[in-house]
Amino acid sequence: MDLMKTKILLDEEExxxxxxxxxxxLPSPLDPPLHPQTGKPVVPDDLSAIFPMDLxxxxxxxxxxxxxPEDVRDVLRxxxxxxxxxxxxxxxxxxxxxxxxxxxEGVSPPGSHKPNTAVAQAYYNMKEGKERIATETxxxxxxxALAFATQIFDLECxxxxxxxxxxxxxxxxxxxxxxxxxxIPSPSTKTRSGRAVLEKDPETTGSLGIAISEAVEDAASHPxxxxxxxxxxxxxxxHQSITGLESREQMAQVDDYPDIVIGCVGGGSNFAxxxxxxxxxxxxxxxxxxxxxxxxxxxxxxxxxxxxxxxFGDVAGLTPLLKMFTLGHDFVPPSIHAGGLRYHGDSxxxxxxxxxxxxxAVSYHQSEVFDAGQIFARTEGIIIAPETSHAVRAAIxxxxxxxxxxxxxxxxxxxxxxxxxxxSAYDAFYAGQLVxxxxxxxxxxxxxxRLPKIGQ
Amino acid sequence: xxxxxxxxxxxxxxxxxxxxKGTDGLYDEAVKxxxxxxxxxxxxxxxxxxxxxxxxxxxxxxxxxxxxxxxAGIPGYDVVYRAPARxxxxxTRAACQGFLEAGVEMILFCGGDGTARDLFxxxxxxxxxxxxxxxxxxxxxxxxxxxxxAADVMKSLSPACGVSxxxxxxxxxxxVDVDEEAYRHGELKTRLYGFAKSxxxxxxxxxxxxxxxxxxxxxxxxxxxxxxxxxxxxxxxxLYILGPGTTTGSIAQQCGIKKTLLGFDAMKECRLxxxxxxxxxxxxxxxxxxxxxxxxxIIGAQGSVLGRGTQQVSPAVLKRIGVDNIIIIATxxxxxxxxxxxxxxxxxxxDGSFGDFVSVISGYRVAQRKPVARNRT
Ligand SMILES: Cc1ncc(COP(=O)(O)O)c(C=O)c1O
Numbered sequence: 001m002d003l004m005k006t007k008i009l010l011d012e013e014e015x016x017x018x019x020x021x022x023x024x025x026l027p028s029p030l031d032p033p034l035h036p037q038t039g040k041p042v043v044p045d046d047l048s049a050i051f052p053m054d055l056x057x058x059x060x061x062x063x064x065x066x067x068x069p070e071d072v073r074d075v076l077r078x079x080x081x082x083x084x085x086x087x088x089x090x091x092x093x094x095x096x097x098x099x100x101x102x103x104x105e106g107v108s109p110p111g112s113h114k115p116n117t118a119v120a121q122a123y124y125n126m127k128e129g130k131e132r133i134a135t136e137t138x139x140x141x142x143x144x145a146l147a148f149a150t151q152i153f154d155l156e157c158x159x160x161x162x163x164x165x166x167x168x169x170x171x172x173x174x175x176x177x178x179x180x181x182x183x184i185p186s187p188s189t190k191t192r193s194g195r196a197v198l199e200k201d202p203e204t205t206g207s208l209g210i211a212i213s214e215a216v217e218d219a220a221s222h223p224x225x226x227x228x229x230x231x232x233x234x235x236x237x238x239h240q241s242i243t244g245l246e247s248r249e250q251m252a253q254v255d256d257y258p259d260i261v262i263g264c265v266g267g268g269s270n271f272a273x274x275x276x277x278x279x280x281x282x283x284x285x286x287x288x289x290x291x292x293x294x295x296x297x298x299x300x301x302x303x304x305x306x307x308x309x310x311x312f313g314d315v316a317g318l319t320p321l322l323k324m325f326t327l328g329h330d331f332v333p334p335s336i337h338a339g340g341l342r343y344h345g346d347s348x349x350x351x352x353x354x355x356x357x358x359x360x361a362v363s364y365h366q367s368e369v370f371d372a373g374q375i376f377a378r379t380e381g382i383i384i385a386p387e388t389s390h391a392v393r394a395a396i397x398x399x400x401x402x403x404x405x406x407x408x409x410x411x412x413x414x415x416x417x418x419x420x421x422x423x424s425a426y427d428a429f430y431a432g433q434l435v436x437x438x439x440x441x442x443x444x445x446x447x448x449x450r451l452p453k454i455g456q
Numbered sequence: 457x458x459x460x461x462x463x464x465x466x467x468x469x470x471x472x473x474x475x476x477k478g479t480d481g482l483y484d485e486a487v488k489x490x491x492x493x494x495x496x497x498x499x500x501x502x503x504x505x506x507x508x509x510x511x512x513x514x515x516x517x518x519x520x521x522x523x524x525x526x527x528a529g530i531p532g533y534d535v536v537y538r539a540p541a542r543x544x545x546x547x548t549r550a551a552c553q554g555f556l557e558a559g560v561e562m563i564l565f566c567g568g569d570g571t572a573r574d575l576f577x578x579x580x581x582x583x584x585x586x587x588x589x590x591x592x593x594x595x596x597x598x599x600x601x602x603x604x605x606a607a608d609v610m611k612s613l614s615p616a617c618g619v620s621x622x623x624x625x626x627x628x629x630x631x632v633d634v635d636e637e638a639y640r641h642g643e644l645k646t647r648l649y650g651f652a653k654s655x656x657x658x659x660x661x662x663x664x665x666x667x668x669x670x671x672x673x674x675x676x677x678x679x680x681x682x683x684x685x686x687x688x689x690x691x692x693x694x695l696y697i698l699g700p701g702t703t704t705g706s707i708a709q710q711c712g713i714k715k716t717l718l719g720f721d722a723m724k725e726c727r728l729x730x731x732x733x734x735x736x737x738x739x740x741x742x743x744x745x746x747x748x749x750x751x752x753x754i755i756g757a758q759g760s761v762l763g764r765g766t767q768q769v770s771p772a773v774l775k776r777i778g779v780d781n782i783i784i785i786a787t788x789x790x791x792x793x794x795x796x797x798x799x800x801x802x803x804x805x806x807d808g809s810f811g812d813f814v815s816v817i818s819g820y821r822v823a824q825r826k827p828v829a830r831n832r833t
Contacts, residue, residue, distance in 0.1 A: 203675065436824060437824055438823040438824060438825050439823065440815060440821065443687050446690045448686075
């Protein structure tokens, strides 16, 4: 066993040829998405106005494995297989007997896990003859990933960027420009949904839920344009499985298998990517004891404090109703620096697995998260995104538990992206200006008790 | 801004040190109890930090201004009012009249609520006023949170002190009138005296670009009160006691109720149940009601949640309500300038039961976690 190896690498030819679809291993099918007007389960035709058929098929597919098109694999070669690191220096710093591994997705050109699905989505849209894709972005990671991917396949790209991030991270928008995309702060006056929000609150910070409404509306009202979502949906989780599949191979190279798998959770895609292959092993009894933990912000605690029910994916109520953990589609999360985690809902599959107890969730305050980010940068060297720091916080906490119990557990986490465009957030941290936002759960429930129930 | 009126109420704060809840009309009693004038120290603390900011001060003679300018090493001022050896509120008013005639753009004063009212009588909303806190009660929001903060605000108005502001945020703030006689008998009787203009306090951290404007503060209050009004409506079985302040006032307003500014008022299902409650009233309500929640806002910067001007909610009342039923509210701006909160209810065990952190409602469906100071002395 070569335990002290730092980078565990795969050969380019070892890029997986198939994605893994955990739907095949769920004990019973997911509750179907419902049509926002009729309340009936959606059929492929309902979605074809804004998604290409190949993606709709994946969204509903019961197949365990789905072939990755060679044209997509070819683009993935630019940075895949991504390295798996053994965090020797972090372990030493924590004085933990645990073995910590991280899958570093920050090596992609846009700097995160997002292009794993952006490339696939752009490809399928190109194949169907679409000319433009509209999307939203929270932190800017997804927008820049899709800008990068659409440019490769010669598509136009319009990105609605949550206003608070647009102001916090101007260089994300510059990246999109370099890759030829148009980036618009959301809410904007370009769409009906955007105008409605601005009318009610001209100073709004915006939210992912609002930006999704705008992008969906844009796509639905232009025949040459499709919509693309960077997280939440099943096909996105499928595309992201490549990280977990590679990680399992890489850990096998050093004769290891994780006791604990961790990811941060916004819409759930990077977490799904790293964990679903292992969750599949758990569901099928191959590794029944593997523990899987999603880390989310205390200010937007969807999995730890939300309700498991049908809700819209966006603020305007344009998307199908999804059965998921939700804080309510009209919830505008406070303006935390981990903009990519400001989402009221969550992937229906992740939600289901949390509901079933296959996965558990934890939540953290901003200052704890930045502490972890600093520790990581000062031990492993990489300055990570604030989103990613949530996963690092959870990994550190688990490693500290090992120090207390003396257990030498093996911990794997998804290091979803670098933080090179988040330096103003680090500045705020060092200036002592981070606010530890919370979600006043009981009072919110009280305030909702007289309102009509959502979904059902 | 360059020409600034500067005025000190030399006797401000004297009553407080000797257990009188104010000094208005009680100067002789305060002296008899051994009080010494102390406001000059607080004024000096501000002035010595802005001595080289290029302001031209217009002031009064002796302890009402000139003495402090000399101690602070501030040259080139004009004395436009001759103060008598022992000054009264009439002197404050007369001096302000003189300042206005001398064309000052703003008045910096040192005193308490009474001094603020005297200034306001003359100045009204004509020019901004800013208070260096030195009185017994400072419920008016024309005061900086501390002498140091007053200096910081003044610096932000001066091009010579480095920070040359593009625009000076001026807001309208309340000047309140507390009935001192009633106050001394444990009763808070107040009324809104008027709205003065005051430079907005940009918080303790001068380096931030964040400029909080009046609009932001009002928006934040609106968001907090909109949320809590929804909570009140969603819980018709719960009685709510709202503490002093404008934010709690706006919760009542959202419910269509008018609340006293400094009193504790009770409401249920958006119906007013009682105003200006004292301890006995509250205990009576607690006997009758199944569940009671208390809504209180923090005092900015110093961080007091309970124990400053809230004697009515005694430890007995708080224990009956229960720590979990206390809802603390504050705007983000106030929280930013308040690093830690503290409880000083008079019962240390009760203070301790709030834990190391509390959650403060700071917006619509949003809270912030704030640390609680331990053994504060
Ligand atoms: C670096 C990084 N990690 C994580 C996320 C969270 O998204 P998801 O939950 O879909 O992985 C984002 C989203 O923007 C991100 O940029």
